[in-house]
Amino acid sequence: MQMNRLGKTELEVTPLCVGTSPLGNFPSQYGYEVGEDQAVATITRVLDGPINFIDTSNNYGDGESERRIGKALAAAGGLPDHFVLATKVDPLPGSDDFSGERVRQSVRESLERLGLARLQLVYLHDPERISFEEATAPGGAVEALVALRDEGVIEHIGVAGGPIDLELRYIGLDVFDAVISHNRYTLVDQTAAPLVEDAADRGIAFVNAAPYGGGMLVRGPDVVPTYCYRPADEATLGRVRRMQRACEAREVPLAAAALQFSLRDDRVASTIVGMSSPERVDQTVRLAEWPIEDDLWAELLELAAPGREGVGL
Numbered sequence: 001m002q003m004n005r006l007g008k009t010e011l012e013v014t015p016l017c018v019g020t021s022p023l024g025n026f027p028s029q030y031g032y033e034v035g036e037d038q039a040v041a042t043i044t045r046v047l048d049g050p051i052n053f054i055d056t057s058n059n060y061g062d063g064e065s066e067r068r069i070g071k072a073l074a075a076a077g078g079l080p081d082h083f084v085l086a087t088k089v090d091p092l093p094g095s096d097d098f099s100g101e102r103v104r105q106s107v108r109e110s111l112e113r114l115g116l117a118r119l120q121l122v123y124l125h126d127p128e129r130i131s132f133e134e135a136t137a138p139g140g141a142v143e144a145l146v147a148l149r150d151e152g153v154i155e156h157i158g159v160a161g162g163p164i165d166l167e168l169r170y171i172g173l174d175v176f177d178a179v180i181s182h183n184r185y186t187l188v189d190q191t192a193a194p195l196v197e198d199a200a201d202r203g204i205a206f207v208n209a210a211p212y213g214g215g216m217l218v219r220g221p222d223v224v225p226t227y228c229y230r231p232a233d234e235a236t237l238g239r240v241r242r243m244q245r246a247c248e249a250r251e252v253p254l255a256a257a258a259l260q261f262s263l264r265d266d267r268v269a270s271t272i273v274g275m276s277s278p279e280r281v282d283q284t285v286r287l288a289e290w291p292i293e294d295d296l297w298a299e300l301l302e303l304a305a306p307g308r309e310g311v312g313l
Contacts, residue, residue, distance in 0.1 A: 001015065006205040007177050007205030008177065012084075014053050016270065017271060018051055020060060023060070024063075034276050034277075040071050041278050056085070059093060063113055074115050086122070098127075100144035121155065122154045124161075126161050126162065158177055160209075164192055174202065181206070183210045187303075211262045246296060256290035
């Protein structure tokens with residue numbers, strides 16, 4: 001698999017990144033259980049496979065995702081030299097504390113769970129939970145992340161959130177190396193386009209999460225009539241039905257087109273796909289490599305984003 005430079009950093013990552021939110025065991029969100037053995041087996045498969053980029057967070061499963069990744073890393077003798085592991089800082093579950101001290105504590109927790117001495121990449125996670133002014137104030141979350149980078153505890157820092165206008169403000173600080181957007185740069189919603197463009201102009205790595213929108217762009221709108229876990233409007237459902245028919249006529253999985261929409265954009269450093277089993281790792285690689293002819297792309301892109309409107313996020 002090819003390697004992409006992660007923005008201006010020295011890190012080299014694969015176009016696919018393993019999302020580990022499901023490994024924290026979220027049956028209420030994903031509709032299925034993921035036991036510890038399955039989670040560890042998934043990471044073990046990743047460490048033996050072609051993908052070198054893993055993404056997690058302090059709050060996935062109240063830390064369970066990081067603990068399970070740490071167990072797999074310990075069994076493997078540590079994180080392989082060519083791998084990149086990113087995590088995120090979060091408030092305590094049920095808390096609104098996103099202070100600088102909480103950021104430091106979140107990093108300490110992640111280091112312990114993962115069994116690492118330092119972290120390669122740490123994102124400020126869902127900063128919309130506090131005001132921009134609070135996050136950027138003296139002693140706030142951003143100052144703490146920058147200090148941790150200066151101290152060598154973290155190599156690189158990023159921001160990972162939802163609202164595009166807010167993320168644009170954060171990358172405008174010119175202190176972040178990477179930015180994650182989720183569910184907003186897909187076949188049916190390109191509201192993150194200004195962020196993609198601005199990040200590219202600044203040399204900040206744009207990492208695209210959730211290319212399937214929570215499942216609609218895998219199983220189709222008649223099976224999953226929601227986008228980002230919310231009901232999709234009729235216009236979106238209709239567009240995806242037409243995309244699905246176009247793909248079926250050419251024997252291309254809708255999921256392959258949804259994934260490759262992100263992969264084919266040179267401005268996207270990597271695309272995060274949630275994976276919950278070893279089989280899912282292999283399936284995702286196959287979808288990334290599925291042949292898609294130019295005529296299908298022309299039809300899909302015509303349907304993809306009239307006006308680049310969103311779907312109510």
